[in-house]
Amino acid sequence: MPNLIKTTTLFSQIQQKTFFGFVVMTGTVKFVVAIFLSLVLLASGLSFIAMHQLYSEQENARVAAQSVLSYAEELLAEASDAAKSSLQAQQVLCSGSMAQDQAFLLNHYPHIQAISFVQGNMIGCSSLTVAQRKKVPPALLSDNALKEASVEKLLFDMPTLYYLANIQNNTLLVNISTSFINNAFNLDGVLPNMYLQIGGAQVWSDGSIIYASGDDDHFMHLRSATFPVSVAWQSPLSIPWYRFIAENSSLIAFAVLVSTLCGYLFWRLTGHFTSSLMVLQQAISQRQIHPFYQPFFQGDTGKIAGFEVLARWKHPVYGYVSPDIFIPLAEQHNLIGPLTRLLMQQITTDFQKAIHLFPDGLYICINISAQNCLDPHFEMDINDMMRKLEAKKRHIVVEVTERHPLHVTPQLNEWLAALRRANISVALDDFGTGYSNLAYICALQPEFLKIDKMFVSQIDNNTDTRLVESVIDLAKKMRLKVIAEGVETQAQVDYLRAKNVDFMQGYFFCRPLPAEDFIKRMRLEVSAPPSPA
Ligand SMILES: Nc1nc2c(ncn2[C@@H]2O[C@@H]3COP(=O)(O)O[C@H]4[C@@H](O)[C@H](n5cnc6c(=O)[nH]c(N)nc65)O[C@@H]4COP(=O)(O)O[C@H]3[C@H]2O)c(=O)[nH]1
Structure with missing residues (x-):
């Protein structure tokens, strides 16, 4: 499992390295400035x-x-x-x-x-x-x-x-x-x-x-x-260029070398001095962000029911960066659209050849943010992904988080209706952690409700489980399928199973995996399905 950077964030590290926030340069500007700097240094050297x-x-x-x-x-x-x-x-x-x-x-x-x-x-x-x-x-x-x-x-x-x-x-x-x-x-x-x-x-x-x-x-x-x-x-006032070159060829070559080196160093170093926004933009354009896949399991049979797509960013210098850091930043800077598109393209590439391993009815859950709902490309991208992954035999589920609730507007309703027409379901993620109320559930009309790991972690032999029980009951009463997140112990599994929770997801079963490992896991599942825990 990659060691995610959490508290000492990448961005605070990067921001400390900006010239007090003054340097914000795109790659092209950086390149032009580096060339300009080289030329200025060369001109100064030659002069x-x-x-x-x-x-x-x-x-x-x-x-x-x-x-x-x-x-x-x-x-x-x-x-x-x-x-x-x-x-x-x-x-x-x-x-x-x-x-x-x-x-x-x-x-x-x-x-x-x-x-x-x-x-x-x-x-x-x-x-x-x-x-x-x-x-x-x-x-x-x-x-x-x-x-x-x-x-x-x-x-x-x-x-x-x-x-x-x-x-x-x-x-x-x-x-x-x-x-x-x-x-x-x-x-x-x-x-x-x-x-x-x-x-x-x-x-x-x-x-x-x-x-x-x-x-x-x-x-x-x-x-x-x-x-x-x-x-x-008559004192010489200038030197003819041909004589200047002939008599100083080695010095000129040295000046060219040094100025080019300085320009190059500037170009390389400013890579560390760009703003966090630029770093993230670069990460998306250079495809440093990849999907990991965490399966979730049928509560009764223990078979893989589906998987959640989780974004993972492996920064070339800082290593793995937690989505808790870069997802809010991407949302803040309107980069969530390009990021989701990148992930969907990669999901297709990862699974197109192994799609025969995916059983019919498998759920593919994708996290989305409020901005995805308004992104005109989203529908196109998801349709493209569905076509390539033969989505008629699988279920695509979009997970809408409850932490930053969507504004329920007629446009959002229309967008949700369009998803449903395309056979895409909605899951309400992190249920119980936000400020939403039943009206929010009514407005979104999700098919799934994901109980946050915060509640699941309260399940233990002697602890008070009334809260998690109420959440499960509520979901059942509203006829929603329940996915319990963050299942880590056998006791939690036993409890959730006793409560007839539909699906379970957590480290107890499997951590988020890179595509290759996930395919291996699916292969095992197909050849010898694990017996229920
Ligand atoms: N302690 C514990 N944690 C477990 C366990 N099982 C799974 N988890 C972690 O719980 C999180 C579940 O995802 P989430 O609630 O959708 O929460 C996600 C989701 O809201 C957001 N996110 C991740 N990928 C994307 C994405 O592609 N798009 C959007 N919009 N948000 C994303 O970032 C959040 C954090 O993602 P992760 O760090 O990957 O964290 C994941 C997962 O790695 C367990 O047994 N114990």
Whole structure:
């Protein structure tokens, strides 16, 4: 016998797990929310990766620009140093021996191509003899241009970086090959759109030289504090998607995995956070509720007279749930119609093949609630079940409980009349427990009266049995067939039999059984009917 959850109800457990009753989601909404959550997480993850990459690239560009500037400063510092020491080495430089001059420079200043003394507007002595007596452009020698640096074709056919120094009334022109400047752009992180602004010339990272000055607002700038040189570069503002995918494929795959996992977890976990109504709806749609069958027996012969269909819900997590819990909830939420339909479909499936085991005249009792009476599907469903179970040879009985009495209205009377036309009988269940009176019995005109187990349990050797006796007498006087419920002991059986009670049902005879076991029991009954107890 399944261990039914009674007091610590499933629903109180589930309701404690709702977010204080705020979360009520259908399966579809839950699915959509899970997808949405995954997408939001994925978008956030991808944005984070992209922003991180963009920030790193911007930072790398800034570091590269700083390196390029430092390199240019080092070259110009070397030029400045070379200019100063040239004054002492004037005799060496101006010795007239080119080989000697070059050796001096190579030894001390490996990046310096030539050093020349400017006299008036002419090159005087120079480490490069071909430069001697060359004219210096006047603009270069104006006050403004002193100590200036730029990249010009001054002494050579190729543009070179020159540095003009004025030391102790000597003007010196120091030349550095542009190939040395271009080396600066071979550093890591240098962007194609980066250039060195040296005086009025822009030396670009691709080696091209443009004569322009003035800051471009679209570029970032880093200036030297000591020399007229700066670095400009265009900081990346976005990353092309193909490069983003190619460079972050594993991170992207990870983000997809994590977001999908989160969405899935959300979807699974909200299964525990849905309301009791949703849980019950799910139970019906997923066919977690099944019929069990409890036979009842002839009072005189002890033969199986019929059986009652009792709903059993086996929750995948919480196990068996008592009908005392889910039936009222189904009634409250208008789910009793779908639940009864599910049971009737299952009864048909359970017994269609074993119907030959059911003797003629067997009663099949189905519990119904007030809402079934107004459900337009009920009649259709019960007719369908009756057809499949060859109900002409069997009796279908609907059990109407007395605990929550029906409102007797003309519609109900009409509905009951329709049942009777279809050969369906009515039993008044739980008799004696409700607030009904004889008028209620008169209105329903049941064929059966089920004495509640509360009265049957009072039958014992020495207890007062006047109440149960009166109930039986009343039923007899009204010519109703009596079924005594909850028969558990031999003494109760003996008493009820002595009182000529028509039928007995209870654990003494048999507990509610799943279909398979019930069919086995019927098979035994057919082959060797039990003798009366
Ligand atoms: N202590 C004791 N109990 C016995 C004994 N023999 C049978 N019972 C239990 O007594 C109840 C009899 O059903 P009920 O009065 O119609 O009372 C039913 C019925 O009112 C309702 N119910 C069950 N299935 C359905 C259904 O499919 N539809 C509707 N509307 N109500 C249902 O839930 C109630 C409780 O059902 P169950 O828990 O299955 O409880 C069943 C049954 O398992 C016994 O010897 N001793």
